Amino acid sequence: MKFMVGQHDGARSVFVVDGNGARNLTRAAPEIGTDLLRLAKGMLSAEEVAARIAELPNIALADIQVLLPIARPSKIICLGLNYVDHVKEGGYEIPDYPALFMRGGNSIMPAGAPMVRPACSERLDYEAELMVIVGTGGRHIAEADALSHVFGYTAFNDGSVRDYQRKTHQWTPGKNFDATGAIGPLVVTPDELPLGAAGLKIESRVGSEILQSANTSDMMWSVAKAIATISEYATLEPGDLIAMGTPPGVGHARTPPRWLRPGEVIDVEIEGIGICSSPIVAEEDMFAKAAE
Incomplete structure (x- = not known):
């Protein structure tokens, strides 16, 4: 459904x-x-x-x-470095534990709403990701049981302001600018997709320019393993959101870097789930319109 x-x-x-x-x-x-x-x-x-x-x-x-599928999620937990080739393009070591960070509510917005390039930086990057919506909550969830805790899957664009992400070993600043994380529009229940949403093509595009193209089977931590890992330290609750990390091809790893520009529209498409589309706007232009 x-x-x-x-x-x-x-x-x-x-x-x-x-x-x-x-x-x-x-x-x-x-x-x-x-x-x-x-x-x-x-x-x-x-x-x-x-x-x-x-x-x-x-x-x-x-x-x-x-609108957002969950109006006020209790937690938005994100995996970084979950595709081997993305780890390599970022110059990191292959991790033996997922890089985990959190987003706040102001940083997310529904598909179709503007993604805002902040006034303080031009380095707004894209990240196509599978997102999990938790159904049944729990703590210390076994990997073998974890997929029974999934309500549905959706598309996510983890818009990242790279210079602010790199200012500290913690990625919080670059991942929490207002209106940079687009979610939706569709939420698909697990019965409509392969087990664990594995084997799905995932892409990001601006117009005909393909920026990322990979498959969710390339993830190092599967949905089940991610849920089991997160629930070791946090009680998962219904409506919690888990972003599963991005494949290679992000803008900061390109030569020259490929940043998102106002006036563009970035599409994240996941096979069987749909397209999360976001027009890019400059924060200063939004201020100017608000003042009119």
Whole structure:
């Protein structure tokens, strides 16, 4: 099943997506709320969802404004250095434990919303990533059981301001500029994808320029291993987001570097999940428009 959270006719709702259309599940089942958190907690089964939307009218996806799938996630945990060739292009040693960092809520935004190049830097980079939305929470989750804790998968662009990322051994500054992490638009349940979302083509593009092209099977830490590793130190909760790292081809590793520029549109596409598209805007231009 494919879900999307969005705004239609002035109301925020959860939609069930089929092709280029969607049905308003919140309208049929108000108890689920207006994002995916209660569904992630298991409020309705797939069979119950299908029954609720059976008689609803189809709404064109183009008429729905995309919103974040989880409005206020408790945690956004990100893996760095999870593809061998990306590790090498960054000049790092192959790790024996994943590089883990966190993002704050202000740093993320829905697919389709502007990705903001900050006024203090021109080094805004792209990172195509698979993102996991946690369903059943837990601590000390065994790798063998970990995939049963996944509610769904979506696309993520881990926009990174590289000079600020490099200012410290901790990557927090470069990974937490406002509106640099794009999520969505679709969330796909595990039954629609290969086990652990492995074997999926993942790309980033600007127009016809292919920037990254790889496969999720190339990840060193699988989804199951990542969940098991993270849950050793943190209790995972429904609606938590886990970003699975990016393949090679990022802008800072190119000669010359390839930074995102205002006026461009960056697309992250994952096979079977969809395209996360973000127009690039300059922060100073946003200030100028706000002052008008």
